[in-house]
Amino acid sequence: MVETGTGTLPTYTETLPRIPESARTARRLVDLALTVWDMNEVRDAAEMVVSELLANAVHHARCESVRLTVTRLSDSRVQVSVVDRSRAHPRRRAAGSMEESGRGLGIVNALAHGRWGVDSLAWGKRVWADLEVTSGE
Template identity: 30%
Template sequence: MPGTESNEPDESWEYSLSLPNDLRAVTVSRRTLRLILTVHGLIRLVDVAELLAAELVSNAVCHAKGPAALRVCWSAGVLRIGAWDADPQPPGPPHSFEQALDLEGGRGLALVRACSDLWGWQPLTRDGSRGKYVWCELAGVA
């Protein structure tokens, strides 16, 4: 019906949220992601997606100087969550989950690798700033 919103999860969509270099951006990102997934009928993905977004955004604001951004996309039954930061250096290799348990820091990418179906990174320029985009995917099918 024209003019009505659809909550069908098979429709493609994308959201982007610009973030300051501030640790409070992690909370803002998690709450925004929860709202996005809820309104699109993907509540079953919220808990894992929030964890993944928090790790990606935390890395972006803790390890890079300058702004960051969260990008959330849904297409063909796959949720992609990514964080851009202004540091063009690649992320360090993730530790295994078992190794990460013994570390005080450095668990973020190990959690991303363990909890997502696929993850990666790529160099990416945003608003004229060189940087990188670290992303992960979750299959939306239960």
Template identity: 40%
Template sequence: MNLTVATPHAIGRPGYSALLPCQPDSVRRARAFVSNVLQTWGIGDLVDDGEVVVSELLTNVIDHTMCAMAKVVIEHCPDGVVRIEVVDNSYVQPQMQEGDAAEESGRGLFLVAALSWRWGCAEHDWGKSTWAELKALAMASSAPNPVPKSENVR
């Protein structure tokens, strides 16, 4: 069994990151990582959605790239927002698949879009980062949604 080591951010927003091999077992470890961080921060109402989001983002990397490793990042942003990000060295952009809701695969980004306040993909010189932002229930009910759910950042 490989150990997932959470590394706290030294500068910037409060957060943690974990480097995981791109293999199916890492999805379970990423879910536990996100769950533990959210519980530690006292925002357990985001655990279920956060686990689904990180599962879908990491599964996309595992299934659609040739990356050996991916980094999972979770940050506590202002206004009750939590950013979950999967970073890899592939330039393959995630694409929403058109299809039937009853299909067993291809719905991952639809789930990410449905569960998140907003999401997107940022291209970098070294690869990409695909992210989703969730709002804690207390904040989500009182604040308007000024940004579209899907936002591709380049």
């Protein structure tokens, strides 16, 4: 994992293979960043968010790797993002009660309190979610 942020916001970033097993590594990287920044209150939410974003990239993107980035936006806000080379944007949908998939972005939306989105890139996209430490957590 690389820590960047010289002159910018504190950031950890890593390129991971686009395989389901990368979710475990992604959760560990998020956990490490949050520990260093003393933002443990959002750990569970951030680990779930990164798992869902990575699962979408693994399932839908057609590249060999994805880029995970964890950025401390402030003392109480962190952003988790996954970049892949697919230009297709994810869409929230209502999954049927018997469907095994289709709930991930609804979970991300709930955990991020609606603060998530997709940035188009010339060669792909960046899907991100902001999480906030609150006094009630």
